[in-house]
Amino acid sequence: MRNILLLASLWAAAAAHAATDLAAAADIVKANGCYSCHSVAEKIVGPAFSSVAEKYAGDKDAVATLAQSIQMGSKGKWGRAAMPAHSxxxxxxLKLLASWVLSAKP
Ligand code: HEC
Incomplete structure (x- = not known):
């Protein structure tokens, strides 16, 4: 029982940390193969993350919009290639990834 409680509190601490730590997002990006279609500064199959950040700068709904695009996939916003869903x-x-993309600089 004590071990379970300890694990639960460790997990909660890790989750709280991840929510505020954009560096953790960089690992999620790597782990999910985002870099096979994206880079920070250049267009590959998908737009450069810095271009995405530029396009959505000042858009207060940007985190939600991008989280949904990553989750459900996206097409028609940037060109003819489509992004598959990451369900x-x-x-x-998703929220962490969206915030990280929005913080990308060329
Ligand atoms: C198979 C290639 C591919 C992979 C893998 C991929 N993307 Fe994309 N991504 C694209 C393409 C193509 C677009 C442009 C879609 C469009 O025009 O609407 C895009 C668009 C985006 C956008 C902008 C969406 C918008 O609403 O403007 C974000 C943010 C993004 N990708 C993040 C990610 C993240 C994070 C991952 C990894 C979890 C990822 N992508 C993996 C191809 C990919």
Whole structure:
């Protein structure tokens, strides 16, 4: 029982940390193959993350919009290539990824 409680509190601490730590997002990006279609500064198959940040600068709904695009996939916003859905990512990871993309600088 004590072990379970300890694990639960460790997990909660890790989750709280991840929510505020954009560096954790960089690992999620790597782990999910985002870099096979994206880079920070250049267009590959998908737009450069810095271009996405530029386009959505000042848009207060940007985190929600991008989280949804990553989760459900996206097409028609940037060109003819489509982004597939990433439906296994948690809501927390999606939000973190969206915030990280919005912070990208060329
Ligand atoms: C198979 C290639 C591919 C992969 C893998 C991929 N993307 Fe994309 N991504 C694209 C394309 C193509 C677009 C442009 C879609 C469009 O025009 O609407 C895009 C668009 C985006 C956008 C902008 C969406 C918008 O609403 O303007 C974001 C943010 C993004 N990708 C993040 C990610 C993240 C984070 C991952 C990894 C979890 C990822 N992408 C993986 C191809 C990919």
């Amino acid at each position: 296994s990512l948690s809501a927390q990871d």
